[in-house]
Amino acid sequence: MANTALLPFEGEVLALWEGGSAYRVAPDSLETLGLKNWGEGLAHMPFSAHPLPERDGSYWNFGFAPYAGAGGTLVIYRFRPGAGMEAVTPLPLPFPGYLHDFAQTDRHLLFLVPPYRYDPAAGRTFVDRFRWEPETGSRLLVLDKDDLTRRQVFELPAGFVFHFGHAALKGRELRLQLCWYDSPALMASGMTSLVAHGQTVSPTHARASTVVADLGSGRAALETSGTVLEFPGFDERADPAAALLYGAGKAGVAGERPVDTVAAWNPATGAVDEYRYSYGVQAEEPLFVPDDSAKPGRGWLLQTYLDCNAGFTGLNVFDAAAVGAGPLASATMARALPLGFHGTFLPA
Numbered sequence: 001m002a003n004t005a006l007l008p009f010e011g012e013v014l015a016l017w018e019g020g021s022a023y024r025v026a027p028d029s030l031e032t033l034g035l036k037n038w039g040e041g042l043a044h045m046p047f048s049a050h051p052l053p054e055r056d057g058s059y060w061n062f063g064f065a066p067y068a069g070a071g072g073t074l075v076i077y078r079f080r081p082g083a084g085m086e087a088v089t090p091l092p093l094p095f096p097g098y099l100h101d102f103a104q105t106d107r108h109l110l111f112l113v114p115p116y117r118y119d120p121a122a123g124r125t126f127v128d129r130f131r132w133e134p135e136t137g138s139r140l141l142v143l144d145k146d147d148l149t150r151r152q153v154f155e156l157p158a159g160f161v162f163h164f165g166h167a168a169l170k171g172r173e174l175r176l177q178l179c180w181y182d183s184p185a186l187m188a189s190g191m192t193s194l195v196a197h198g199q200t201v202s203p204t205h206a207r208a209s210t211v212v213a214d215l216g217s218g219r220a221a222l223e224t225s226g227t228v229l230e231f232p233g234f235d236e237r238a239d240p241a242a243a244l245l246y247g248a249g250k251a252g253v254a255g256e257r258p259v260d261t262v263a264a265w266n267p268a269t270g271a272v273d274e275y276r277y278s279y280g281v282q283a284e285e286p287l288f289v290p291d292d293s294a295k296p297g298r299g300w301l302l303q304t305y306l307d308c309n310a311g312f313t314g315l316n317v318f319d320a321a322a323v324g325a326g327p328l329a330s331a332t333m334a335r336a337l338p339l340g341f342h343g344t345f346l347p348a
């Protein structure tokens, strides 16, 4: 069940999902070692698959319980290698939504809350219980890291987000990179279709987008691009005001072709450096792996893919600064692996 993303932690790997506790995995054997229980009362608590690293070596994470309270309850976690869980802060949300991932600046935690209301009477499965209420619009929730009860809320158009890139604060202007869907169709019907029929049916895909919020005026705006992008990643060393956003994409938001592209998108200019696989190849999340030059943006993108024509899984390595030049190195398996969600890179 814990199969959404992975976090190397204290010599183990945490296999994360979002409905409950992570599972501890042995990095060499991949043996499951058991539930990650952070302490009394925390076993089985919602714990997202996307913890964020703080500059001091600790991590932030959140858990979202949409069924707890009127708008659900957001739980903020702060944990640290060697010290375990340092703080758990439950925050009732004043409005409903769904949360899979979040973002940060040096001072803030950022949540995009789509107008997706959890209603136990609306369906039998967890996913079916969310109702899309576009008339409500989305909200950007900005929490102060130093005092999580201090919040600012910004109104945005109705939309849906799974994943975020980097965010930067310059003066009072906050710029947040994210993968924006016009509706929750991928979650509402795409996932069900994938499980039931082995195919995703998604009317539209996500576009690389920027939310610009003015912390002074309390107003925010959404800037969407024409670049289809999901599974975003970036170089943590880079200035977040100038970092590229890497991801998996495809030619058009509604095209028939699956995700078949690896792209580096420049939020400041809109420029895209991309490599497209041949027809019948489905690309997965590209992982940015920094080189040892300490130069921001220097490193590699590792991307697994499924070749549906020849029936095998492969791994390509790209120069992150020259994606369009094609893979620098490739490895292939003699068999096909099922498509996954997120991955992680462990140095040998």
Ligand SMILES: [Fe+2]
Pocket: 004, 005, 049, 050, 100, 101, 162, 163, 341, 342
């Ligand atoms: Fe995710």
